[in-house]
Amino acid sequence: MSVILVTGSYDHEIRFWEAWSGICSRTITRSGETGQVNRLAISPDKRYLAAAIHKKVNIYEIASSASASTPVVTFEGHTNNITSVSFHSQGKWLVTGSEDKTIKIWDLRTGNLHRNYNNEAPVNDVCVHPNQGELISCDQAGRIKQWDLSDNICTHELTPAGDVPIRSVTLASDGSCLVAGNNKGKCYVWKINDESTGQPRFQAVTKFQAHSKYLTRCLLSPDVKYLATCSADTTVKIWSISPHYEFKLEKILQGHQRWVWDCAFSADSAYLVTASSDHTARLWEMASGLTVRQYNGHHKGGTKSTLNKYQDVLKVFF
Template sequence: MPPSRGNPAPRHDMSVILVTGSYDHEIRFWEAWSGICSRTIARTGEAGQVNRLAISPDKRLLAAAIHKKINIYEIGSTSSDPIATLEAHTGNITAVCFHSEGKWLVTGSEDGTIKIWDLRTSQLFNNYDNSSPVNDVVIHPNQGELISCDQAGRVKLWDLSQNICQQELTPVHDLPMRSVTMAADGSLLIAGNNKGIIYVWKLHDENSGPPRFQAVTKFRAHNKYVTRCLLSPDAKYLATCSADTTVKIWTMTHNWEFHEDKVLVGHQRWVWDCAFSADSAYLITASSDHTARLWDMSSGESVRQYNGHHKAAVCCALHDGAG
């Protein structure tokens, strides 16, 4: 994140990429520390809200899930026109993430499929039938597996090399699982559902066969929807966003239990999305109150608010690490 409060980042500093998307059909780039909007992609006349955003590992591309399609934008450009548009989903796209090398893009959709795209050709490379609307997808840190969650209440681990689902976790059938996150070392898997319950699984290495996850705990994080759950890069924090307008920060004890560390209060409506800084010291959140906020994890205080969207801000992306 920016170097210090007294030394804001230069106006065109590309070391920190912060982007938000909204139901107002706009994508906004922000100077993280000053709060100034440095660029707006206004999709005038184009149908569909911006659902999810992802920044490529090299900070060159922005993938925006817009209703049933994905627009790929060049971050260093001033043009509002995408350099590619990926179309094959027949339902709302709910997840988008880049593979570590930036050559592949993974998307999940309410059409019940997970798709892998080759960004070098802008063509569909592979398709997985989940048989239920997909709510979230993340790429395993080993880059060889995907983890998804869906409306049927399932968390699935997909093996990319064998094109199969190698493990299915279903705490409660037909209770939608809203969001999924994984520790950077692949040892911990966490998901949150529509009832505000968080489920935690740890990696269990068996003597034979592939490693599998086993349940270790569950707890109620909120009394309403969990819209997003996210582990910090250092796995010190778990952030849970909710329909109750709050973001809660949890820390894990030595016996896999989670303790409520802070409640981030300031948003006036649902909080839809969040993103940690690379050093886990800051959190960005996006809310239906039209704003995004920057939070200091040490104090739990909101240190910057990003104003400019005219409707709900429902997604955000942050990349302040090495490009």
């Protein structure tokens, strides 16, 4: 099977691309439906695509025919924009975060809502801990929270910059560290300790100014050697990570003409895909920092900066 990537846009379309040829192999048009595509996620077994569309999540079969646009299941229950969507590693459940101040867990086997967390502030991002027993979220109130799935409670809370909204969080694939980026372009890094050692769960390691303008996304590579940060300044920055969690600016990826909203690494960390309000997605080679493919086709991105409504977003998953 060829490597594919998926993009979604304010034009209400979801597009599947053959990564190396740049050919759009399938378009989900969602005729008659309202709502922009906020976030995308692909299930661990590569069978399903979850698309967060305004207040709901549609689940599509990836192997369906090129003309298939009907979801196999739809999850509804949020009352405001869904800002984050992630699969459990075994594909048993899906987690969503929303501007309605809740985090919800959906059972993919029954199609029902399994659990609901009240965050008390609009949620900007949620990621599943590699141990699959915890969630890490961030919100508009400037808080980062750890949620224990077995006890159904928030067990830890961090406020690195007061009430400055935290836009994005990312966890190392081995669960060793957490990185968060805020609305002022600053990144914060914590080492995650095993509490059985008697050390604090989250140990602050460093902080640095990644961008001078609004940060939209931060993402650790699968091999935990790099951090990618996306911004309103139209650039993507690649930071190398030392064994002692020192972050050094390695490359600045330039080419997008408007805000860069999202990014995704290939499984081997050799490539990065980015998506922008300039209506394009780009495939970058990490070694050279050059664009090796550009994907054109979406006819709406965004000319506004209505951040909380996500009207400018072009999302991508690789």
